[in-house]
Amino acid sequence: MRQLRPLLFAALTLTASFASAADDVPAYGPELEGFDYPYPVQHYKFTSQGQPLQMAFMDIQPQQPNGRTVVLLHGKNFCGATWQETIRQLGGAGYRVIAPDQVGFCKSTKPAHYQYTFQQLARNTHDLLASIGVRDVTVMGHSTGGMLAMRYALMYPAETKQLVLVNPIGLEDWKAKGVPSLSVDQWYTRELATTADKVRNYERNTYYGGQWKPEYEIWVRMLAGMYQGPGKPAVAWNSALLYDMIYTQPVVYEMGAIKAPTLLMIGLTDTTAIGKDLAPPEIRPTLGRYPELARLTAKAIPNTTLVEFPTLGHAPQMQDPKGFHRALLEGLGK
Secondary structure, eight states: OTTHHHHHHHHHHHHHHTSOTTSOOOOOOTTOTTOOOSSOOEEEEEEETTEEEEEEEEEEOOSSOOSOEEEEEOOTTOOGGGGHHHHHHHHHTTOEEEEEOOTTSTTSOOOSSOOOOHHHHHHHHHHHHHHTTOOSEEEEEETHHHHHHHHHHHHOTTTEEEEEEESOSOSSOHHHHTOOOOOHHHHHHHHHTOOHHHHHHHIIIIISTTOOOGGGHHHHHHHHHHHHSTTHHHHHHHHHHHHHHHHHOOOGGGGGGOOSOEEEEEETTOOOOTTGGGSOTTTGGGSOOHHHHHHHHHHHSSSEEEEEETTOOSOHHHHSHHHHHHHHHHHHHO
16 A cells, blocks of 8 residues: 555646646645645654644655665645655665654644744754654755754754755845845735635746746645635644744854755756845845855855756756756765
């Protein structure tokens, strides 16, 4: 059954990819009830900030283990499930793969009140790994997950054997560059207006350089579906708190303290920058310039190998799975 799940999920993905963008978006529960993941989902239950919480995660054991474990940290508009092809490729190469959904995201708890910090999310992830007996890991983060991965490496240097960053955000301080702040209430109002069309248009223009592939559609429906269900207020509220965390907690100033060997994988057509639409017109062109950010980051983090994808954007693992994973496995091997 475990081997059949990825095949079934791939078939469902293919079916969904041909659905018209005009189709009604399904309504999912606040913890993505109704949306199936490609591998069995487990739940780590714990208490944090005085309240019971749970983190959903997938733990995939390879058929021929190589003794290494990779922890996959998803981005703001992504979930553990969006790593499906990366999980398949890593598992085939002998890596044990653990892909959690962070608190506030996807299939994990959406608390009514939570002080979100990257330190807190890193601790939650570290405690989850400890609960299943995992210590020394390769930490791989994409987008906002890249900010979290860097924080994890800074907090747990002895247990982070390798760091992989895939188009991480936070390579610049948007506030210092002139992006005005929004209150949590203002973020909440914006998030309540989330629709599939808005998600699709944002990702097309920001992540994929104006291009779109049918296979991206399932992830739009996944994200927008939570805003269509009965948990919409909780989903939007947690999203607002998370945007505030991302904006107010830059990690760029601490990159020089990262000790783990780092593989930096950057799609150069990416233009992602939090709050870019809020910035004055003269500042917007200076934000999210990934060719420049990639080179600066490679210099800032000691022992970094930079892999550039000139024609790819914010999610190179999804745009060109074959090319990306070939480079990933080569980089992990080094």
